[in-house]
Amino acid sequence: MSEERFGEFVLVRRHGHVAELVLDRPKAMNAVSTEMARSLAGACAALAADRDARVVVLTSSHERAFCVGADLKERNSFTDADLVRQRPVARAAYTGVLELPMPTVAAVHGFALGGGFELALSCDLIVADTTALVGLPEVSVGVIPGGGGTQLLPRRVGAARAAELIFSARRVEAAEAAELGLVDRLVEAGRDREEALALGQRIAGNSPVGLRAAKRALRLGHGLDLRAGLEVEDAAWRSVAFSGDRAEGVAAFNEKRTPQWPGE
Numbered sequence: 001m002s003e004e005r006f007g008e009f010v011l012v013r014r015h016g017h018v019a020e021l022v023l024d025r026p027k028a029m030n031a032v033s034t035e036m037a038r039s040l041a042g043a044c045a046a047l048a049a050d051r052d053a054r055v056v057v058l059t060s061s062h063e064r065a066f067c068v069g070a071d072l073k074e075r076n077s078f079t080d081a082d083l084v085r086q087r088p089v090a091r092a093a094y095t096g097v098l099e100l101p102m103p104t105v106a107a108v109h110g111f112a113l114g115g116g117f118e119l120a121l122s123c124d125l126i127v128a129d130t131t132a133l134v135g136l137p138e139v140s141v142g143v144i145p146g147g148g149g150t151q152l153l154p155r156r157v158g159a160a161r162a163a164e165l166i167f168s169a170r171r172v173e174a175a176e177a178a179e180l181g182l183v184d185r186l187v188e189a190g191r192d193r194e195e196a197l198a199l200g201q202r203i204a205g206n207s208p209v210g211l212r213a214a215k216r217a218l219r220l221g222h223g224l225d226l227r228a229g230l231e232v233e234d235a236a237w238r239s240v241a242f243s244g245d246r247a248e249g250v251a252a253f254n255e256k257r258t259p260q261w262p263g264e
Contacts, residue, residue: 004046007039011061012047017054017208018200019047021097022061023119029065032115033074034086037093044096051263054204054211057196058097058106058123066106066132069114072141087146090115094147098122101212103203107196108132108183113171118147120183121156124215127199128183129192130174137169155222157181208263209245213237 002014009025021043023030032040047053060066070090078086097104097119106120108128117134120126128134136145136153144150145166154162157180165172165182178186187195203211217236221229240246244262252259 006043006046007035009033009036010039010043012043015197015201017052017204018197019050019053019056020197021047021056021058023059023067024061026062028068028071028073029062029111030060030067030116031071031073032067032069032090032093032119033071034089036071037086037090041089041092041096044093044100047102048096048100051208054102054206054208055200056100056102056104057193057200058104058119059193059196060107060109062110064131065110065116066108066112067116067119068111069116069118090147094118094122098148098152101215102208103200103211103215105196105200105203107192108134109190109192114138114145114149115147118145118149118152121152122148124218125185125199126183127185127187127192127196128174128177129187130189132174132177132183132192133171134177134182135169135171136166137171139167140169153182207240207245207249207259207261209240209243209261210249213240 004012006012011022011024013020013022025031025036047056075083104123106123106126108120108126109131110133112120112132112134114137117136136149138145150166153165161180172180172182174186177183185195213236217233221232224232244264248259248261
């Protein structure tokens, strides 16, 4: 297993074709400072360009928190001009995760609040353990979810439920979060990272060309009418139909062996 650090607060660990993107600012419960946001965007840019990474699993190095959101201590010292300057840096961190071209899985335990929950929502799947406490409390401090929350949450749970959660600013415990669809899989305390990495390895056994095309079709087709969505799907199918992965997949199936994906 190899490791690469991006700045002081973000780490990428390699587990074969699974890249573990680690939020590593434990002294601040992974509060997203300007520096951390810049590092997260840089790590995502590197992963997006890495053809060897088939899946990204987003984890935390803190025992009691995934991420508590924006660094409000830093924000408290900002002038209005500072806040304006920081905004594109912060946005780049969240869109960096959201726009990763391969499947992404978040491993959530403890606090995942505000921008922390938005980082998880930016992933395709969320595995949470029973200690997870999630929510978007931004209106309680005079702002709104600004890392994608107002758009990503209703896509998960519907407009009215998202409105209730955002307007009330309430924190949701793990069992209710699973019931409402705020997280996708609930696991025993302390097992979120292990289970998310295992899911990542299972996904990574599939065609990297197929995985990226499937994600593209899922993302681009969401919200379109059926006919337009099927055109998106057809374009994604055409992008893989004549690939080396498709040829290898069919050959491996017929020869009853594990595919050796060329990834192109």
